[in-house]
Amino acid sequence: MIRLGGMPSKPSSPAKPSARERVAVNIRRLRTAQGLSQEQLADVADFHRTYVSQLERRVTNISIDGLERLADVLGVDIVDLLQPPD
Numbered sequence: 001m002i003r004l005g006g007m008p009s010k011p012s013s014p015a016k017p018s019a020r021e022r023v024a025v026n027i028r029r030l031r032t033a034q035g036l037s038q039e040q041l042a043d044v045a046d047f048h049r050t051y052v053s054q055l056e057r058r059v060t061n062i063s064i065d066g067l068e069r070l071a072d073v074l075g076v077d078i079v080d081l082l083q084p085p086d
Contacts, residue, residue: 017084020058023067025085028056030074045073 017025031041031052038052045052046069054060062070064078071078 019082020061022084023062023081024056024058026081026083027052027070027074029085030076030080034074041070041073045069 027041031038036044038056039049041047042049042052047066051060055062067078067081071081074081
């Protein structure tokens, strides 16, 4: 396949989930595995109650400090929140 400008395109491959999507999926998976509601997780992590919902819906970004707080509360390493979903 040729793109405009004459440069060949790369072969298409399955789209890799974005960091935002990986974080969203992992937060939800870990939260539900621990039997926590979004509100409970937000309370323990000292976030506003709607913030966890926004993260899980990929509406907003989270800072590294916020990721670290969530990882601590969920009992995982911060890199676990960035792993691709299974």
